[in-house]
Amino acid sequence: MIKPRTMPGVMELLPREQIAFQRMLDVIRRNYERFGFLPVETPAIELSEVLLTKTGGETERQVYFVQSTGALEKAGDGTPELALRFDLTVPLARFVAEHEHDLAFPFRRYQMQRVYRGERAQRGRFREFYQADIDVIGKDGLSIRFDAELPAVIHAVFTELAIGPFTIWLNNRKLMRGFLEGLGVADAQQQALVLREVDKLDKRGADAVRATLTGDGFGLSVEVADRLLDFVRVRSHGHDDALAKLAALGSGSPTFNEGVSELREVLEMVRALGVPESGYAINLSIARGLDYYTGTVFETTLNDHPQIGSICSGGRYEDLAGNYTKSKLPGVGISIGVTRLFWQLQEAGLIDKAESSVQVLVGLLDASRLHDNLQIARELRVGGINTEVQLEARKLKAQMQYADRAGIRFVAMVGEDEAARGVVAIKDMRRGEQFEVARTDLASALRVEIEQSLAMKAAAMPHGGAA
Amino acid sequence: MIKPRTMPGVMELLPREQIAFQRMLDVIRRNYERFGFLPVETPAIELSEVLLTKTGGETERQVYFVQSTGALEKAGDGTPELALRFDLTVPLARFVAEHEHDLAFPFRRYQMQRVYRGERAQRGRFREFYQADIDVIGKDGLSIRFDAELPAVIHAVFTELAIGPFTIWLNNRKLMRGFLEGLGVADAQQQALVLREVDKLDKRGADAVRATLTGDGFGLSVEVADRLLDFVRVRSHGHDDALAKLAALGSGSPTFNEGVSELREVLEMVRALGVPESGYAINLSIARGLDYYTGTVFETTLNDHPQIGSICSGGRYEDLAGNYTKSKLPGVGISIGVTRLFWQLQEAGLIDKAESSVQVLVGLLDASRLHDNLQIARELRVGGINTEVQLEARKLKAQMQYADRAGIRFVAMVGEDEAARGVVAIKDMRRGEQFEVARTDLASALRVEIEQSLAMKAAAMPHGGAA
Numbered sequence: 001m002i003k004p005r006t007m008p009g010v011m012e013l014l015p016r017e018q019i020a021f022q023r024m025l026d027v028i029r030r031n032y033e034r035f036g037f038l039p040v041e042t043p044a045i046e047l048s049e050v051l052l053t054k055t056g057g058e059t060e061r062q063v064y065f066v067q068s069t070g071a072l073e074k075a076g077d078g079t080p081e082l083a084l085r086f087d088l089t090v091p092l093a094r095f096v097a098e099h100e101h102d103l104a105f106p107f108r109r110y111q112m113q114r115v116y117r118g119e120r121a122q123r124g125r126f127r128e129f130y131q132a133d134i135d136v137i138g139k140d141g142l143s144i145r146f147d148a149e150l151p152a153v154i155h156a157v158f159t160e161l162a163i164g165p166f167t168i169w170l171n172n173r174k175l176m177r178g179f180l181e182g183l184g185v186a187d188a189q190q191q192a193l194v195l196r197e198v199d200k201l202d203k204r205g206a207d208a209v210r211a212t213l214t215g216d217g218f219g220l221s222v223e224v225a226d227r228l229l230d231f232v233r234v235r236s237h238g239h240d241d242a243l244a245k246l247a248a249l250g251s252g253s254p255t256f257n258e259g260v261s262e263l264r265e266v267l268e269m270v271r272a273l274g275v276p277e278s279g280y281a282i283n284l285s286i287a288r289g290l291d292y293y294t295g296t297v298f299e300t301t302l303n304d305h306p307q308i309g310s311i312c313s314g315g316r317y318e319d320l321a322g323n324y325t326k327s328k329l330p331g332v333g334i335s336i337g338v339t340r341l342f343w344q345l346q347e348a349g350l351i352d353k354a355e356s357s358v359q360v361l362v363g364l365l366d367a368s369r370l371h372d373n374l375q376i377a378r379e380l381r382v383g384g385i386n387t388e389v390q391l392e393a394r395k396l397k398a399q400m401q402y403a404d405r406a407g408i409r410f411v412a413m414v415g416e417d418e419a420a421r422g423v424v425a426i427k428d429m430r431r432g433e434q435f436e437v438a439r440t441d442l443a444s445a446l447r448v449e450i451e452q453s454l455a456m457k458a459a460a461m462p463h464g465g466a467a
Numbered sequence: 468m469i470k471p472r473t474m475p476g477v478m479e480l481l482p483r484e485q486i487a488f489q490r491m492l493d494v495i496r497r498n499y500e501r502f503g504f505l506p507v508e509t510p511a512i513e514l515s516e517v518l519l520t521k522t523g524g525e526t527e528r529q530v531y532f533v534q535s536t537g538a539l540e541k542a543g544d545g546t547p548e549l550a551l552r553f554d555l556t557v558p559l560a561r562f563v564a565e566h567e568h569d570l571a572f573p574f575r576r577y578q579m580q581r582v583y584r585g586e587r588a589q590r591g592r593f594r595e596f597y598q599a600d601i602d603v604i605g606k607d608g609l610s611i612r613f614d615a616e617l618p619a620v621i622h623a624v625f626t627e628l629a630i631g632p633f634t635i636w637l638n639n640r641k642l643m644r645g646f647l648e649g650l651g652v653a654d655a656q657q658q659a660l661v662l663r664e665v666d667k668l669d670k671r672g673a674d675a676v677r678a679t680l681t682g683d684g685f686g687l688s689v690e691v692a693d694r695l696l697d698f699v700r701v702r703s704h705g706h707d708d709a710l711a712k713l714a715a716l717g718s719g720s721p722t723f724n725e726g727v728s729e730l731r732e733v734l735e736m737v738r739a740l741g742v743p744e745s746g747y748a749i750n751l752s753i754a755r756g757l758d759y760y761t762g763t764v765f766e767t768t769l770n771d772h773p774q775i776g777s778i779c780s781g782g783r784y785e786d787l788a789g790n791y792t793k794s795k796l797p798g799v800g801i802s803i804g805v806t807r808l809f810w811q812l813q814e815a816g817l818i819d820k821a822e823s824s825v826q827v828l829v830g831l832l833d834a835s836r837l838h839d840n841l842q843i844a845r846e847l848r849v850g851g852i853n854t855e856v857q858l859e860a861r862k863l864k865a866q867m868q869y870a871d872r873a874g875i876r877f878v879a880m881v882g883e884d885e886a887a888r889g890v891v892a893i894k895d896m897r898r899g900e901q902f903e904v905a906r907t908d909l910a911s912a913l914r915v916e917i918e919q920s921l922a923m924k925a926a927a928m929p930h931g932g933a934a
Binding site for chain 1: 469470479480506517548571576594736841845848858
């Protein structure tokens, strides 16, 4: 006998949790499609040579290699030939380069699949987790306008997920780069070191960071360090404030001015796309992936749960697939780490126990009514209602308890009396009410109940009308 | 520069194909949920010790083992500690045994995920492929009635997939076992050998199989071999014929009689569930997984494409999780190999090029209208319509060509004239028609068009009303 268990570091859900998780995936997918993004799925296993174009680094140490006993495949240098993807960006680069001539650019793609990382087992760290990414890939250029669509998508997704008020933080890496150039920090590597230090502002506090920046390693003057710290503290409150704060930055190097103008255009378009101004702000401290992003950058935080950190991040990059093709493929994208997000929301008590995907249980008290119940179930299913039939007669109480525990909203019952009168008795478990409907109207009557409560739920959402 | 490519033996699709594939997955999922099955997802990576409870055999040789460079984890005997699942049945057994006390039995679960097999690369053989499984797991027994629900699910799925007429073949392994007992072949191993031979009937022909069965290895008499061959040739045409052919088998050993009575009950319930009698038949040659199934067995074939073989198979088994728990967990299930099915349907020309998931392209001829177009897109999206906005002005012809190639049905255009008159010009690419709608009615008017064509499509289905 072997003890049944998963490996550590994976999230496996019971059915009712899985239903809640699946609804989250569905909302994300629906909104990604609403904005015109096209689905792509790639294999979880890639050729190591293709996946690991850059060697060294934390990512590589976390790569899972794959080999079968039947056909042990090794590359020339003895490393395994196959590996599991660790993100969706490298597979996207491979996909776009491989199918370049079959795709229309700008190419809007979404991808929602699991990725794999050999992390040390640790609470809240996952070795297998869903990412839900969208990217727009251009060929030989991509207008800044595409950057502005992504906050609108983020807004639509998190509005419909209804997990509370949130803020999409916008920045542009050219601003900081230009600003540092203006302060005399022109070398890219030195800039990166300074940024890494500034990134610790929240954790270490201003005094500690100032001390480091003015210390031996960096040698900035106190005045320069303070200007830097003032700069990264800029946050806006409302659209006009964002524009005013951008204007107040004045002008600087060409890079700096480009950053200002790009960020301004993004802000204007985000408003034109109908995102309410309480939903977005500029935040000049946002850096994201220092080596990767080159322009617009995004983060998203829950207003009431800042400790969760960014729940959706991304930005603009110069060249997606330089390892695979000579074509210049700039892009802009965002990613939601769905598994981690779901886990965090559960921890924070923000995930309601989902009702079952089963909407009606057709109960059975008397085995002789089974075939009639199968016919009732058939009518409900044709009417688009997810229906489970009790196939073995049980006591009423046991069936009600089952429906209650499973989160099934309606229990439909037909006894001799109901059959004679041509009606079905319905117990609404959510409201604790019981009523009868004519057998001939059963599916349509329940359909109406279900749709009404969906509509009420949508109307009750915090940003109901804004998506 | 590295050549971008996938490993051999995977199916990677371009967006329009992926949309068709995704629709297939959606139909399967929707119908599984319609019948009250609950979603489960398990990690792709399992502990080898848990996954590979039985050693040896073809499956084990095809297992992909997994290890990370950072944390090379090996079990005591030196084999890798982690492996990729090769089906969804072993993970289900592990899941049910692990969460036994949190699940309600009978437990109806569906699972649609990818599985991995280190197959030799070969046309139409996949190393990574989707399976879409449903199973009902009982505890200490499971009524035969559950077996009968599965053909109803199969019927609903393939009716909605609309890939042509199909037949669900039903059999019961007790029939053949009882029949062989009656012929004096009582030993289970000898039965298996005989069945394996009989299974080659279609391939080798009756004469060759008869010759083998009456030859040295088996030593059956010609008369016994002929009775066996007559038995496995039994097929029904229509419900009454199925019952008549069952009756004509007479009675035999207790096992045989049980098989007859179970198959009869399944047939009666399948009819009561509304499956039209053209959709199912008995076929006494169906055996499926000789070592595994013990009662009801299913196969499904496309009437016009028998060469594709079974597109959905399954059956009843005695004990799901004997390796993990002392509880007796009988079950019945079916599986659709979605990747292989999609590939075969493509090869047979049965997959229409899908329309895009994008329903409307908002065209842009004049950059000054961009912000108004963003507003139009917003209204369409709020109206539930998947909308792509052209963010850069292009020639009308180029935009129409793009929509045509991408399979986007509607192109919405607003020029100065339309704006002045408060209308939007719509080109319906599918019908080649152009019309105008009032700007204020845009989303609802297109919604009506889209829903009408969905309703027409449903009405045109071969078994439209039966699901």
